[in-house]
Each structure stands twice: as structure tokens, then as C-alpha cells.
Amino acid sequence: MLRGEFNPKEYKDEYRERVMEFIAKKAKGHAPRLKAVKPKRQTAALDNVLAKSIESLRKKEKRAA
Secondary structure, eight states: OOOSOOOGGGOOOHHHHHHHHHHHHHHTTOOOOOOOOOOSSOOOOHHHHHHHHHHHHHHHHHHHO
């Protein structure tokens, strides 16, 4: 899948287009409609996740011993 020539013209920068459209509307005096994006699920703090992972590994080691 990673073989072949890379042609950047085959790809479209949609993010840049949306930002430029936003700027153009703002320059014309239109109030932008901003939508708050809600996270799909609650994210855990990385340190808590890592601590739980280490704890589960230690429990497995104790069971194996």
C-alpha cells in the first residue's frame, strides 16, 4: 500500500478550506456559528491508566509465582 508515487494534488486540505471560509465570513461581518464539540466518552488521565496497567501486571506476576 505504501508503494507508488506521492502526488499532493490528489489530496485536499479540508481543514484549511474551512478555516479560510470562516475567516472570509468573519471579514464580511457575519457572526460565526460555533458549535461546542462534546467528547464521545470520558477520557481517563494517563497517569491513572498507567498505574492501573502496572498494578494489573504485578497481580499477574504474583499469581504466576
